[in-house]
Structure formats: structure tokens, C-alpha cells
Amino acid sequence: MKFGFDNNKYLTMQSEHIKERISQFGDKLYLEFGGKLFDDYHASRVLPGFEPDSKLRMLMQLSDQAEIVIAINAADIEKNKIRHDLGITYDVDVFRLIQSFTDKGLYVGSVVITQYSGQNSADLFKSKLEKMGIKVYRHYTIDGYPSNVSLIVSDEGYGRNDYIETTKPLVIITAPGPGSGKMATCLSQLYHENKRGIKAGYAKFETFPVWNIPLKHPVNLAYEAATADLNDVNMIDPFHLEAYGKTTVNYNRDVEIFPVLSAIFEGIYGECPYKSPTDMGVNMAGFCVVDDEACREASMQEIIRRYYQALSRLARDMGSKEEVYKIELLMKQAKITTEMRKVVNAASQLAEEKGSPAAALELDDGTIVTGKTTNLLGASAALLLNAVKVLGNIPHDIHLISPSAIEPIQKLKINYLGSKNPRLHTDEVLIALSACAAADPNAQVALEQLPKLKGREAHTSVLLSDVDVKVFKKLGVNLTCEPIYEEKKIYH
Known part of the structure; x- marks a missing residue:
């Protein structure tokens, strides 16, 4: 950065x-x-x-x-x-x-x-x-x-x-x-x-x-985007x-x-x-601004994030169209498009290829890491595991959490806790990773990479659960989501 x-x-x-x-x-x-x-x-x-x-x-x-x-x-x-x-x-x-x-x-x-x-x-x-x-x-x-x-x-x-x-x-x-x-x-x-x-x-x-x-400096426009709901x-x-x-x-x-x-x-x-x-x-x-260009770029990224947050609130019936329209206008004033957020395109392309939810994260050196939905993991959970593998120089084909370790957790979720989704959320996969770290050096190395995710950019092709959103927030990851539910339901 x-x-x-x-x-x-x-x-x-x-x-x-x-x-x-x-x-x-x-x-x-x-x-x-x-x-x-x-x-x-x-x-x-x-x-x-x-x-x-x-x-x-x-x-x-x-x-x-x-x-x-x-x-x-x-x-x-x-x-x-x-x-x-x-x-x-x-x-x-x-x-x-x-x-x-x-x-x-x-x-x-x-x-x-x-x-x-x-x-x-x-x-x-x-x-x-x-x-x-x-x-x-x-x-x-x-x-x-x-x-x-x-x-x-x-x-x-x-x-x-x-x-x-x-x-x-x-x-x-x-x-x-x-x-x-x-x-x-x-x-x-x-x-x-x-x-x-x-x-x-x-x-x-x-x-x-x-x-x-x-007045129209991106830093000040980002403030307007942050307070769009206050007008x-x-x-x-x-x-x-x-x-x-x-x-x-x-x-x-x-x-x-x-x-x-x-x-x-x-x-x-x-x-x-x-x-x-x-x-x-x-x-x-x-x-105290010492690099105006760095602040401009950071602020333009913030405006895009605020735009996706407003779209997500609207999709959850917690926001307003006026808030979205205002941020769209600010983006036009600053000549900003969502394509400037690299993780948006990466997540969307993978989701289209696989026909299921996907996620992407940009590391500090510009490397884009992705995660896809599987029978065992949700896209955001897979993304976290893939990201710590890259950061820890762990080969992609190595299992940090063996499928045999995930299956009992899925059984607990479905059979005893009444969950309908067997895939592991981000909090569950991190707990499983920490448990594996006691016996597996690779899992321990992976766990030690989590602080490096702070300040990184991530995007998912669908709205995440509150649990997943909070985990990304605690890790310091700047998350945005497409304003789309994974499943069409009356109640989520």
C-alpha cells in the first residue's frame, strides 16, 4: 500500500x-x-x-x-x-x-x-x-x-x-x-x-x-459517498x-x-x-497529505466500496434508491467505474464460468486469489484458505483441512444444529484450520498469514451471511458483494 x-x-x-x-x-x-x-x-x-x-x-x-x-x-x-x-x-x-x-x-x-x-x-x-x-x-x-x-x-x-x-x-x-x-x-x-x-x-x-x-477532490467526494444516506x-x-x-x-x-x-x-x-x-x-x-495521487486512488476505491454497500443495503431492504443514485452521480463526477475494482471482475468471471457463487481477493503485490463454491466450502471460506496458501507459499493441492475433518462439522451443523447449508462458513473454516494447526505445520503456517489480509480488497458474487461479513471485518478485509442473494427466497 x-x-x-x-x-x-x-x-x-x-x-x-x-x-x-x-x-x-x-x-x-x-x-x-x-x-x-x-x-x-x-x-x-x-x-x-x-x-x-x-x-x-x-x-x-x-x-x-x-x-x-x-x-x-x-x-x-x-x-x-x-x-x-x-x-x-x-x-x-x-x-x-x-x-x-x-x-x-x-x-x-x-x-x-x-x-x-x-x-x-x-x-x-x-x-x-x-x-x-x-x-x-x-x-x-x-x-x-x-x-x-x-x-x-x-x-x-x-x-x-x-x-x-x-x-x-x-x-x-x-x-x-x-x-x-x-x-x-x-x-x-x-x-x-x-x-x-x-x-x-x-x-x-x-x-x-x-x-x-x-471541493471535487476524491477524498471529499468519498465523504459525500459515506454520508449519502444523510444527504x-x-x-x-x-x-x-x-x-x-x-x-x-x-x-x-x-x-x-x-x-x-x-x-x-x-x-x-x-x-x-x-x-x-x-x-x-x-x-x-x-x-499532512504527502502523496496526493495515493490519496486520490484510495478515495476512488472507497467510493466504489460505498456504492456496493449501498446496493447491498437496498437488496436487504435496509437502504434507499436515493442513496444509490447519489453515489452513482459522485462516481460520474470522479469518472469512476466499478471496473477499477479488480476483484469485482475476477469474482464475476469465476462465478459465470462455474455457474455458482465465487469470491476474489487482491493481495498486497496485486496478485488476485479466487475461491469457488464446493460441496465442502462456501466461496468466501475457500477464498480465505486459498489466500493464506499463497501468502504462506503452500502448494495449492495440499489440504490444510482434510475432507475427513470437515465431514463431522457438516454432520454437526445438519443433524444437530438444524442448519440447511452443509458448507462451512468462514468462521467455521478458521476454527477448523486452527484445530489442524496443532498437528500440521502447513496449517500452522497458513494460520500465521491471517494478519497479512488486513487492508486487502475482496469481492463476492453474492450477498454473504452476517457471520461471513463480520469475519472479513474482523480480519480487516475491505469487502464488497454483488447485491444478489445466492437463493431466491422470501425469507433469508
């Missing part, structure tokens, strides 16, 4: 810039953290060299000055909103985030439940947190938000919200996902701090869109252009809300400290 991003430079620049922003306001800075604070795999895919935990590592450099407040929308608790990348609800993710931050030595000060209007589920969630010794605050719905500025900036608006007690000069406001009320939490705190005579400021840390690269649109920041005569990139929601934010700042301070949405940001990622 070609590296296009200097991660060490980023860690240094970003932490220094945040320190500068803290000093700009004096007493305290409320920093809204957009996107994922750790496990930011989108950024690592489109900016090769960016480590998924870079933002977390940067924060750890500021750990003595920082505390974290996690925001969650009461409506998301009520409807059990799910993080699709993790398959867990937002309220469960709050516990995960608290544990993850604490394990890294970062201080989580409290949780704030936003847009609270008496939801019973939110009350139960609050009680559960408090029993664990975690402080919980409530912020209420405000009529006419965000346009009714006179009400918002009053004792009946922000003033009605609980004041979140904080002790550090840098307060990170993060959340399980979008729409959690991070910005409103920051602004509410500014109102309360100002009434207490504390000079506090607000800034926003969001990696994408990258404000100082072109986010990148655009030139008109306020920044008017104020400074410089072209910068922001996205529609920040641009649309800026006049309201400016009015709220004026209501709190008497003046707005920022002239544009871009001014509010502290993101230094654009200054």
Missing part, C-alpha cells in the same frame, strides 16, 4: 492547533468532535497512512487538559437506534465509549441526554448510568430550535438545561453517531459559562470534508469566501446553520468570534 498521509506530522500539528484554540478563548474550550473518535477506518482508507486511532492518540497527548462528555439523543434511546458499523444500539455504545476512553486513561466526566422530553427509556438509561457512578445531565427540547434565537438564548431556552459541571480547560463533546446534539450541548454550555463569568469558547473538529483541498453535500463556504476572499470547503449543514450560530454567539457574547463555518474548525488533516 502506498502511503499518502504523514500520521506523525498530523498528531503534532493537530494537538498544537487545539492548544492554540484553547488559549484564544482563555478559560475553557468546548470542542465538538464529529465522526469517530477512534476506529476511524474511513479516514484510514481514504488517507493511506492515517491510523484509525489517530484522533484518540492526539487526545492522549492532551489528556492532562481534557475531559470527555458523551451526548446521546433521548429519541435515539427511545427507538433503539443502531450503529450499523458495530451492530449495537446507541445507548449500549455509550457504555462502550466510556469503557474505551477510560481504558486509554482519558477522563469521562459525564453523559448528557439531549432533546429530553420525559421519555421513560431515557430515565431508565440515566438511572443505570448513575448506579455506576456516572454523572448524567438532561438538555431539553426548545420550541422553534434552531431559528427561535430569542428563546434559545434565554433562561427558558438554554437556561433551562442542566449545567454540565466540568473541571478541565478542554471539554470534548462526542457521541455514538450523528444527530446526538453535540453542537447544541456546546452552545448550551457557553450560555451557562457566560452567566457564571467564565470565558469559554467553541470549536469543531471534523476530519471531513477536508477544508483546504478542492450531506460538500460546498464552498460562502461566508469564508466573502470574509477572506479564499475558497474553502465545508458541508451544507454547517453552512446552513452558521447564520443561526452567529446570532446565538451574539446573544451570548454580544459578538460572534467567527466569520465563517471554516473558522470554527480545527482540522489539520489537509496539511
Whole structure:
């Protein structure tokens, strides 16, 4: 993989810039953290060299000055909103985030439940947190938000919200996902701090869109593809252009809300400290791109992956045609076709030749490995075995798992566990491989190759089961699937 991003430079620049922003306001800075604070795999895919935990590592450099407040929308608790990348609800993710931050030595000060209007589920969630010794605050719905500025900036608006007690000069406001009320939490705190005579400021840390690269750069287009379901649109920041005569990139929601934010700042301070949405940001990622071509290529591949993911969600009745159409338009703008993803053609050709599902994976050196469906193995399971054989220089005709070892597993699946598919899934074949590794040196060598699959590209000619998808994800393989079920059924 070609590296296009200097991660060490980023860690240094970003932490220094945040320190500068803290000093700009004096007493305290409320920093809204957009996107994922750790496990930011989108950024690592489109900016090769960016480590998924870079933002977390940067924060750890500021750990003595920082505390974290996690925001969650009461409506998301009520409807059990799910993080699709993790398959867990937002309220469960709050516990995960608290544990993850604490394990890294970062201080989580409290949780704030936003847009609270008496939801019973939110009350139960609050009680559960408090029993664990975690402080919980409530912020209420405000009529006419965000346009009714006179009400918002009053004792009946922000003033009605609980004041979140904080002790550090840098307060990170993060959340399980979008729409959690991070910005409103920051602004509410500014109102309360100002009434207490504390000079506090607000800034926003969001990696994408990258404000100082072109609007139609593939890195920024990949962000639009990633948020196609939210209908986010990148655009030139008109306020920044008017104020400074410089072209910068922001996205529609920040641009649309800026006049309201400016009015709220004026209501709190008497003046707005920022002239544009871009001014509010502290993101230094654009200054750390060291190979633009590598980032362009990586981002174009990400857009194709997002396209297949949108098609797969639509096939599973979990997405929308509008999401697919938007990504198709982005592909046309960037002059991208699915043929640029080599594993797509390889999997499709093999499936057509064999008349059954097939899979393909591209190794680091460009070698394409394929897997076909057999009586013993599904295509994705066969693909993994073939890939580790190539990586371990093991002859193709050697059985890493003997057919006699697979047959008892099939008997268990069919006769005792009620499965209708006798073929081994990827998780089952990896367990069988690990069992064989105890006595077979070739199987042991093959098992040791699994970490080398991280970051590799794979494609299957049919939709995979959730089990197989999760295994590829855990291995770090960038998987896409044709939006076709292996069998035509009413229920899958």
C-alpha cells in the first residue's frame, strides 16, 4: 500500500492547533468532535497512512487538559437506534465509549441526554448510568430550535438545561453517531459559562470534508459517498469566501446553520468570534497529505466500496434508491467505474464460468486469489484458505483441512444444529484450520498469514451471511458483494 498521509506530522500539528484554540478563548474550550473518535477506518482508507486511532492518540497527548462528555439523543434511546458499523444500539455504545476512553486513561466526566422530553427509556438509561457512578445531565427540547434565537438564548431556552459541571480547560463533546446534539450541548454550555463569568469558547473538529483541498477532490467526494444516506453535500463556504476572499470547503449543514450560530454567539457574547463555518474548525488533516495521487486512488476505491454497500443495503431492504443514485452521480463526477475494482471482475468471471457463487481477493503485490463454491466450502471460506496458501507459499493441492475433518462439522451443523447449508462458513473454516494447526505445520503456517489480509480488497458474487461479513471485518478485509442473494427466497 502506498502511503499518502504523514500520521506523525498530523498528531503534532493537530494537538498544537487545539492548544492554540484553547488559549484564544482563555478559560475553557468546548470542542465538538464529529465522526469517530477512534476506529476511524474511513479516514484510514481514504488517507493511506492515517491510523484509525489517530484522533484518540492526539487526545492522549492532551489528556492532562481534557475531559470527555458523551451526548446521546433521548429519541435515539427511545427507538433503539443502531450503529450499523458495530451492530449495537446507541445507548449500549455509550457504555462502550466510556469503557474505551477510560481504558486509554482519558477522563469521562459525564453523559448528557439531549432533546429530553420525559421519555421513560431515557430515565431508565440515566438511572443505570448513575448506579455506576456516572454523572448524567438532561438538555431539553426548545420550541422553534434552531431559528427561535430569542428563546434559545434565554433562561427558558438554554437556561433551562442542566449545567454540565466540568473541571478541565478542554471539554470534548462526542457521541455514538450523528444527530446526538453535540453542537447544541456546546452552545448550551457557553450560555451557562457566560452567566457564571467564565470565558469559554467553541470549536469543531471534523476530519471531513477536508477544508483546504478542492471541493471535487476524491477524498471529499468519498465523504459525500459515506454520508449519502444523510444527504450531506460538500460546498464552498460562502461566508469564508466573502470574509477572506479564499475558497474553502465545508458541508451544507454547517453552512446552513452558521447564520443561526452567529446570532446565538451574539446573544451570548454580544459578538460572534467567527466569520465563517471554516473558522470554527480545527482540522489539520489537509496539511499532512504527502502523496496526493495515493490519496486520490484510495478515495476512488472507497467510493466504489460505498456504492456496493449501498446496493447491498437496498437488496436487504435496509437502504434507499436515493442513496444509490447519489453515489452513482459522485462516481460520474470522479469518472469512476466499478471496473477499477479488480476483484469485482475476477469474482464475476469465476462465478459465470462455474455457474455458482465465487469470491476474489487482491493481495498486497496485486496478485488476485479466487475461491469457488464446493460441496465442502462456501466461496468466501475457500477464498480465505486459498489466500493464506499463497501468502504462506503452500502448494495449492495440499489440504490444510482434510475432507475427513470437515465431514463431522457438516454432520454437526445438519443433524444437530438444524442448519440447511452443509458448507462451512468462514468462521467455521478458521476454527477448523486452527484445530489442524496443532498437528500440521502447513496449517500452522497458513494460520500465521491471517494478519497479512488486513487492508486487502475482496469481492463476492453474492450477498454473504452476517457471520461471513463480520469475519472479513474482523480480519480487516475491505469487502464488497454483488447485491444478489445466492437463493431466491422470501425469507433469508
